[in-house]
Amino acid sequence: MTKQVEFCARLPVRFKKRTHWYVASCPILDVHSQGKTKKEAEKSLIEALSLFLTSCFERGVLDQVLKNCGFKLSTHEKLPGFRNTVDVHIPLAVDTGESVKCPA
Numbered sequence: 001m002t003k004q005v006e007f008c009a010r011l012p013v014r015f016k017k018r019t020h021w022y023v024a025s026c027p028i029l030d031v032h033s034q035g036k037t038k039k040e041a042e043k044s045l046i047e048a049l050s051l052f053l054t055s056c057f058e059r060g061v062l063d064q065v066l067k068n069c070g071f072k073l074s075t076h077e078k079l080p081g082f083r084n085t086v087d088v089h090i091p092l093a094v095d096t097g098e099s100v101k102c103p104a
Contacts, residue, residue: 007090009053012082013045026086029069042086049088057090 015038016023024045025032033048035041056062 002093002095005092005094007053007057007092009049009088010085011049011088013042013084013086015041015084028071046086046088049086050090053088054090057092 011026012028014025014027016025017038018034021034021036022038022041023032023034024038024041026045026049029049029052031045031048031052033041033044035044053062056065
């Protein structure tokens, strides 16, 4: 049986207005994008972040990439908010059959 789950990350972002473009950046993951409007830049950045995180997950390096970017488990119950954030949602499926066992 397969169950659907979702990984969600709330990431800090920055926006800069250039002459004819907005540049959206997630400096903590070194992922950047652009758009003609701030909203387009944000949408493009969310797509780029989703593709980046999905690729890391599929290659089995997500944990190492996050550690290399300075992420660590937090003991805080509630993290302080950031001025600008985006939510990145990555749909996952988990096989709950007996043939697949999580090594954790």
